Amino acid sequence: MPSDTDAWLTLARAPGLGATLAGRLLDRYGDAGAVLAAGPAAWREAGVPAAAREAMAHPDEAALARDRSWLERPDADLITRDDPRYPAALRDSAQPPPWLFALGDTDLLAVPGFAIVGSRNPTPAGLAHARDFGAAMARAGFAVVSGLAAGIDTAAHEGALEADGMTIAVCGTGLDRVYPARNRDLARRIAARGLLVSEFVPGTEPRPGHFPRRNRVIAGLCVGTLVVEAARTSGSLITARLALEAGREVFALPGAVDNPLARGCHRLIREGAKLVESSADILEEIAPQLAPAPENPPRRAAETDTGTAPDDDYRRLLDALRGGPATVDTVVERTGLTAEAVSSMLLIMELRGLVAPTSEGAFQRTGDARAAGASDDS
Template sequence: MYSEMQKYEIWLATIPGIGATHYFELVEHFGSAQAVFNEYRAGSYPLGEKTEAALLKARSPQRVDALAQRLEQRGLQALTFSHPHYPEILKSIDDPPCLLYAIGDTSLLGRPSIAMVGSRRATRYGKEMAFELAQDLAATGAVIVSGMARGIDSCSHRGALAAEGKTIAVLGCGVDVVYPPENQELYDEIAKKGLLISEYLPGAEPLGNHFPARNRIISGLSTAVILVEAGERSGALHTLNFALEQGREVFALPGNINSPNSAGTNRMIRDGAHMLLEFTDVLDELGWSYTPKAPEAAKSSGDQPHPATNPEEKQVLALLESGEFNREELAAQVDCSAQKLNTTLTMLELRGIIKQSSGGIYHL
């Protein structure tokens, strides 16, 4: 349920042409969003002809109530600037969004967070490191923030979830839109166990200009930003630029100096980013306490040697315990879709539990 004040804030923020700049100017000038609704008259504040017409047309009590009701019916949350779960850390940036749409646990926005970003066309090394770093950091209680894009973003979210930790996906489309479409299962899992947020209207398409703006929110939500792997012109570098402007700590993972996939990360280290060699480097730099991992005890013969996180992984591992299989043979015996099997095999490989030899043969 929304308070009356929040209903008017949702109303004002969703008027076409208003945007965050006009929103904050109007609220400052009139005193509140409700005062804008009650007191705005043509010419009373310079908005431009089209935006002013849109505001006057939208000014009806029925619309104010209908907007809030529609969000509730669709299972969406709207976090206005006055909402108790709107993150204080995000309010401190130069251009915070005036409204965030959310699906999931909005209380995560108040917890210590670390952003992880990188190339969509990541190498195996980059994917493995993103998964492992996110898994280790999430296990200490840090919330992992990323953009649910292909490559480094997706592996970062999956690593956090594999640790039974928490993760936030900041989308460059409507919060109810799955992009990229192959991330449907990841989207669903984050919705249940983490948080999806967006500043764009529900249903908004993933337009190219949305993603650079989205990046300022990824860094704005986080105490530190990690660049896992990125080429010289990777869009992930925009997130680091935002992070530096916002006063966040910036870390980069070194890579092969001859690899164009690591040119961006290596340059950031040269230019002053903290070099990241293990996850504790981040925690130590931030001064966050954590419990070091105890040495792994030797497993007895009765212990499960290959921990599985879901039924599909259990089926795959049970088969591989008895021998080697190719993808087609596994597909014939594992009860899941082809897409789910691909994801399962990738995650097991990234965690180092299974291996794939030449010819596409999987084994432990």
């Protein structure tokens, strides 16, 4: 029987398992060790892909040894969903990851988080705004949460650090990697004075599909999200929509009508996000949100329900999967949408149960997924 840590690491390393399926297994069996003890027949019945079943039955001992070695660092940790340190806000969000790898001060997970996200290629004014809002929210006692990306994310983290405040970076890689590489020094300073978290095991390289998943964790950790400069197809918009879905407040900074990086913010404002000009606007709005929230917060009227009435882009994406599993690149080719937009939409559709990932890194409609599971003899 593997140790508790090895059992969690084995699940985290199982290809194609995913947070939703892992969560269902944990709900059924109780903990990671019990999931592994259930055996291949039970895993197959639960819909676990063949590659994941193989990895769970025959764990990669060398990889587990590397993971254990990384966890021996004094500032490294693995926080599972049954750990009392697991953040309550994230637990109450859509598709919470069953585990988080952490580097730094895990006490920050108990501090109310506020997300600041936006373009990787902002204007100088956008950078200044992100830095100022990061500093102001940190001084107000929030942990400023962002994604360690270039541009707005970097400025938000820097603003919080400059204010001697708290900041959390949610990463789309393993925590022994830094993406983009030019943010290595920033990542080091955050690990020393704040916290880095990721649902991805050490050694995981950056991949396009990881960043929408990172965005859902950013949204889930926070009581509110501010978008500073975002194009209409920006990945920051998925963070905002996931925040709305979790019942959290979303704010957007308006810009000049001829600035393409203001269009995403203006779209959010039209859909119900709150227009802000200063941190006081945010603090006035979210102060009541720090009280316990109702169990089932009402959905926003402006929210698009892809489960019942997908818009044209979602219909195009579903049509692109009609012939069977397809990779993000294939969907991009078939729909004409950007890779970032496709990755973001696939995440929302996975959360709604419309599509499912395969162990080969492709996606398929859920009806096709069930059929594939029924005919899989491996």
